[in-house]
Amino acid sequence: MxxxxxxxxxxxxxxxxxxxxxxxxxxxxxxxxxxxxxxxxxxxxxxxxxxxxxxxxxxxxxxxxxxxxxxxxxxxxxxxxxxxxxxxxxxxxxxxxxxxxxxxxxxxxxxxxxxxxxxxxxxxxxxxxxSPRITRRLMDRVAVQAGAYTQARRALGVLSPREHDVVVAVGQGFTNAEIATELDMTLATVKSHVSHILTKLDLDNRTQLALLVHDAGLA
Incomplete structure (x- = not known):
């Protein structure tokens, strides 16, 4: 102009x-x-x-x-x-x-x-x-997301490399059978891993596990 x-x-x-x-x-x-x-x-x-x-x-x-x-x-x-x-x-x-x-x-x-x-x-x-109010809301949202990311990464840090692979697959929506094929495991081994992971992370179900994976930026 x-x-x-x-x-x-x-x-x-x-x-x-x-x-x-x-x-x-x-x-x-x-x-x-x-x-x-x-x-x-x-x-x-x-x-x-x-x-x-x-x-x-x-x-x-x-x-x-x-x-x-x-x-x-x-x-x-x-x-x-x-x-x-x-x-x-x-x-x-x-x-x-x-x-x-x-x-x-x-x-x-x-x-x-x-x-x-x-x-x-x-x-x-x-x-x-x-507007200043909008800027503050965005800053607060980023802070919350950053906190969730840090907590999720810390939680998943207790897993073994193989458990980590299983967790990522769960977060991506794979079924146990698909995980078994993808990671070259037996179906029984996958089920055992998932059960053990839920116990280790103090979670109740796969949905909570998938949300944790999402917060960690892995899915």
């Missing part, structure tokens, strides 16, 4: 009042121009073609095509606009799905107007943005 050209914004939300509020707020912000609106994700490709936005403010929950799908489709285009997801739903899955779909920002609808305008400018300049 040229220095003097405003950031072109497309507002996508199925709530007409929300669209009107965002449009009024952003059109009054320095260096930003709302060039179009859409009330569902299925309208986004045509709106992007018609208005050539630099940034799309994308709602998550819409009746026909949700914001995650619309974001993914936009970001697959040859010269895609940046996308900021703006939603009231801040679940971990929504955040991660939005970021994996290619969103450059994730803000909650209770974000102050001036902060939303600044986020639009930042994202247009190539700087991803997350």
């Amino acid at each position: 040229g220095v003097d050209r405003p950031v072109r914004v497309l507002v996508v939300d199925d709530d007409a009042l929300v669209r009107a509020g965002l449009t009024m707020m952003l059109d009054g912000a320095a260096g930003i121009s709302v060039v179009g609106e859409a009330d569902d994700g299925d309208q986004v490709p045509a709106a992007a073609d018609a208005h050539a936005p630099d940034v799309v403010l994308m709602d998550l929950r819409m009746p026909r095509v949700d914001g995650i799908t619309a974001t993914r489709r936009l970001r697959a285009r040859q010269r895609p606009p940046e996308v900021i997801v703006l939603t009231t739903f801040d679940t971990d899955d929504n955040i991660l799905h939005a970021l994996r779909a290619g969103a450059s920002g994730f803000l909650l609808k209770d974000t102050p107007p001036a902060r939303i305008a600044e986020a639009v400018r930042q994202v247009a300049a190539g700087e991803p943005i997350l």
